[in-house]
Amino acid sequence: MSEQYDINAFKNPLFTVDSVLFTVANDTLKVLLVKRANEPFIGKWGLPGGFVDVDTHHDTKQTALTKLKDKTSVLPPYLEQLQVFSGATRDPRGFSVTLVYFALIAEQGVSAHIATVDDVQWKEVNQLHSLSMAFDHEMIIQQAKARLMQKTLYSMLPVYCLPEHFTIGQLKKCIEIIIEKPIQRKSLIRRIESSNMFEALEEKVKSGGRLAQQYRLKDGADIINFERNFVV
Amino acid sequence: MSEQYDINAFKNPLFTVDSVLFTVANDTLKVLLVKRANEPFIGKWGLPGGFVDVDTHHDTKQTALTKLKDKTSVLPPYLEQLQVFSGATRDPRGFSVTLVYFALIAEQGVSAHIATVDDVQWKEVNQLHSLSMAFDHEMIIQQAKARLMQKTLYSMLPVYCLPEHFTIGQLKKCIEIIIEKPIQRKSLIRRIESSNMFEALEEKVKSGGRLAQQYRLKDGADIINFERNFVV
DNA sequence: AGAATAGTGTCTGTCAGACACTATAGA
DNA sequence: TCTATAGTGTCTGACAGACACTATTCT
Numbered sequence: 165m166s167e168q169y170d171i172n173a174f175k176n177p178l179f180t181v182d183s184v185l186f187t188v189a190n191d192t193l194k195v196l197l198v199k200r201a202n203e204p205f206i207g208k209w210g211l212p213g214g215f216v217d218v219d220t221h222h223d224t225k226q227t228a229l230t231k232l233k234d235k236t237s238v239l240p241p242y243l244e245q246l247q248v249f250s251g252a253t254r255d256p257r258g259f260s261v262t263l264v265y266f267a268l269i270a271e272q273g274v275s276a277h278i279a280t281v282d283d284v285q286w287k288e289v290n291q292l293h294s295l296s297m298a299f300d301h302e303m304i305i306q307q308a309k310a311r312l313m314q315k316t317l318y319s320m321l322p323v324y325c326l327p328e329h330f331t332i333g334q335l336k337k338c339i340e341i342i343i344e345k346p347i348q349r350k351s352l353i354r355r356i357e358s359s360n361m362f363e364a365l366e367e368k369v370k371s372g373g374r375l376a377q378q379y380r381l382k383d384g385a386d387i388i389n390f391e392r393n394f395v396v
Numbered sequence: 397m398s399e400q401y402d403i404n405a406f407k408n409p410l411f412t413v414d415s416v417l418f419t420v421a422n423d424t425l426k427v428l429l430v431k432r433a434n435e436p437f438i439g440k441w442g443l444p445g446g447f448v449d450v451d452t453h454h455d456t457k458q459t460a461l462t463k464l465k466d467k468t469s470v471l472p473p474y475l476e477q478l479q480v481f482s483g484a485t486r487d488p489r490g491f492s493v494t495l496v497y498f499a500l501i502a503e504q505g506v507s508a509h510i511a512t513v514d515d516v517q518w519k520e521v522n523q524l525h526s527l528s529m530a531f532d533h534e535m536i537i538q539q540a541k542a543r544l545m546q547k548t549l550y551s552m553l554p555v556y557c558l559p560e561h562f563t564i565g566q567l568k569k570c571i572e573i574i575i576e577k578p579i580q581r582k583s584l585i586r587r588i589e590s591s592n593m594f595e596a597l598e599e600k601v602k603s604g605g606r607l608a609q610q611y612r613l614k615d616g617a618d619i620i621n622f623e624r625n626f627v628v
Numbered sequence: 629a630g631a632a633t634a635g636t637g638t639c640t641g642t643c644a645g646a647c648a649c650t651a652t653a654g655a
Numbered sequence: 656t657c658t659a660t661a662g663t664g665t666c667t668g669a670c671a672g673a674c675a676c677t678a679t680t681c682t
Contacts, residue, residue, distance in 0.1 A: 563634085564634080564635085565633070565634075581634085581635080582635090582636085582637095585635075585636090600634095603632085603633055603634075604631090604632055604633055605631080605632040605633025605634060606632085606633055606634040606635075607633095607634080608633075608634060608635095609634080609635085624643095627642090
């Protein structure tokens with residue numbers, strides 16, 4: 165039986181926690197990248213993350229949030245596990261295991277902060293290939309994007325890429341950027357109403373035409389899953 | 397920056413790989429458990445798994461499969477990542493990270509093997525509470541069950557709990573045991589036909605009434621996801 | 629014949645797509 | 656008035672649920 169009490173009986177794999185933080189800005193899907201200050205892949209762009217501090221962190225989620233806060237100065241409103249990526253050859257230092265989280269945030273609060281540093285940037289997800297990224301991080305981001313696209317077909321997840329107050333037009337555009345296809349405004353309205361997740365605000369807002377109704381996620385509202393996908 | 401080249405600069409968390417292997421037998425959902433031979437929780441039932449062997453394993457999937465093969469003598473036809481469970485207090489030895497896989501198999505081949513040993517058994521998922529299991533493994537199994545139930549609403553995953561050749565009646569029963577609700581036979585037939593994943597076999601088989609058509613997964617067929625859930 | 633299971637035909641209900649139509653703000 | 660965007664009304668289409676009906680096998 166392989167589970168020994170002696171904690172050092174086995175060579176442990178290298179374990180890290182990384183995050184794929186997405187936002188939607190300038191009509192494109194963007195991901196937060198960090199220029200690596202250490203080997204391996206020093207100077208290349210990679211995902212924000214690092215080692216668990218086993219003395220102060222409660223769990224790996226805290227690790228992910230801590231590393232993201234280091235880079236952005238704020239905590240993302242949505243964070244879930246994506247997947248573990250592992251292998252004997254994906255890190256030159258040896259067998260490595262990376263737990264990847266997948267997070268969403270509105271661009272507004274973050275961009276002010278990262279404008280002050282030069283090792284953290286939003287990069288367009290569809291333009292990563294020209295970057296030659298660290299490790300297998302480009303592949304990881306593509307997997308995260310696929311998950312985001314899929315979830316967007318049956319949930320309102322993209323609201324976390326918008327400011328707290330948003331209009332149907334903004335949400336529609338955000339969804340269309342993520343799934344790379346147009347949806348019917350009417351279908352979105354039906355979902356907003358039937359989900360019961362949102363509340364309409366008093367004030368309406370300018371939009372280039374008729375004033376638009378603003379909405380916000382109700383306090384404590386869960387993201388519900390619809391039983392059908394958008395089928396565009 | 398926290399990523400140092402020196403592999404020993406940080407205390408690594410304890411990293412293990414465990415699997416939740418489900419099957420459907422005797423009209424209930426069962427999970428494969430192992431009686432622990434070592435501390436901690438020696439003598440308690442827990443999930444099959446253990447440490448990665450970084451010198452011989454290619455990745456963590458191989459770790460999961462190797463440990464399962466040790467216990468069952470066969471490889472499960474379906475295996476996917478469930479989730480990582482981590483924390484400073486879930487293992488008395490210190491901060492631990494467990495990558496949990498979620499697997500399905502037909503009972504037939506496994507039971508012959510595990511009948512010869514007394515530290516591996518199928519246990520009913522709905523009866524685990526009386527066992528007082530190791531670690532947080534009972535909670536992990538409930539999460540895996542929830543994922544299996546959810547996926548069963550929009551995919552044909554439960555075919556992996558059946559032998560290679562199966563009838564619609566068997567699949568229907570298997571699905572109903574997993575989701576704990578009846579479904580319409582007609583709805584299942586529509587899915588079998590529209591998915592194009594299965595082929596009808598020549599020979600029909602006795603079933604207590606009219607002979608039943610047998611099906612099998614086509615070679616290399618992917619499990620497709622339907623765009624609507626069963627809505628029972 | 630009767631019970632049991634397999635399989636079909638077909639109507640209803642729900643919700644997404646499509647798209648015309650109305651409403652309202654700014655230039 | 657013209658354009659742009661917001662929002663409504665309503666028809667169609669896809670597919671799940673419901674359930675009656677037929678088919679086939681065994682006792």
